[in-house]
Amino acid sequence: MSLEQLSHAWQVFFHEPCSTAPLVLFRILVGVVLLMNALLLAPLVDDYYSADGLWPGAVWRQQSERRSLCLLRWLPDSTGLFRWFLAVHLLASVCFLVGFQFRFSALVVFVTLVSIHHRNASILSSGDSLLRLLVFFCCFSDAAGGLSIDHWLGGHALTEFRQTDPWALRLMQIQVSIVYLRTVYWKLCGASWRNGTAAWYPLWVDAYVRFRPPRVLLKPALIRLATWGTLVEELLLGAGLWVTELRYPLLITGVLLHVLFDVVLNLQLFSWIMVCSLLLFIWPQDSEWLLRQGWLWISG
């Protein structure tokens, strides 16, 4: 491949205009996840974010120095103020969901989300990392280019979707592939993943298990199938989603895998964040169809 061909392929992949529909679908789904995330944080404020809780502001300030972005560092250490901060995040998430002043609301969601995460990182998981990254890329995307208040105020029909330069969408898709490929790499570093026993252990760790299958189902052959099946599926998701013929079969099995994870393991919103990110791979024309059908159903 010559440099000219490489440059052309780059241009086509990152910059050839396409419909905003996949981004719009993603905006709506992630908006719902952001709202749920904020609502789930609300009952934890006294314990994990208050001035006299389990991780008081004074201790956090002492420990964190200035290694991370956190607007709370410049605000007085007050539980009431944190509640207001969370309320701002919630309001920005609503604006994000309905696509009102989208770029600004996405930026506010990102900065407040990062600030909340950096205020107490000991209660975070990989799902939170992915959520931050995806919201960051949303700030650069045209995810309000359909079914949004901004779009409607601009004089467009709600179910008409703009064409956009899709580089932010492509980065999000690449990010999703990287998550699967890297997690397979890390898992292959562990003996229990290689010998097929890894799926056994989380089922007996109270902090993770939500539903423990009956003992009769926990046969070695099935545990091995679950362990190696997870590895194969994650590897296929990481690489195969880019293959046209494999995309939809893998999307279906990927969504099922994460639903299964959510039934068996207590990972809070992790599975739903992963499902949202997988849906970024729905083809634009199919995203448009889904959104139009959804809008028809909602508007009666």
Add this chain to the structure above:
Amino acid sequence: MVDAFILVMLVFLWFWDYPVDHPVRRLIHVPSLPLAWLGLWHSWAMFAPEPIHVNRRLHAVLTLTDGSQQVWCPLAPHLSTRLQNTLYARSFKFESSLFGAGMQPAWQSLCEFLVRQAGSSGHHVREVALIRESRRVNSWECPSVYSDPVRETFFRFSPSTPTAELPC
């Protein structure tokens, strides 16, 4: 400019998750710090390299000034409802994070939190002992799922002398 940004992000997204001693990871560490500062740090080692093998529970024994003792336990996943487990999944994460490295400041905060709670009920605390109970999950070949529980006191705190912490 956009293409340069895309390129920088691709390098960061792919290599930040490499082992910290990997040459490329070391090479990109300093240039990537602004992105990490911005909150784009990440790790995709989920349930890996090894899934957690140990059930760890935290207990705190509060010795009151009258010599009596109270035991405090955080919400237990196996004793609470599914809804509570979903709502408080982050609490379970905090409990497991407490046993990690570099969490000593949180141990003292927890003790102070418990002293305040006891104080609001009119109790005066002389000492708080944080105890870790660990039960290892055995492989499926063992007749019993769990090994025998191991209890160890890993931190003591006296409210009268807050600096006299004694990590065990």
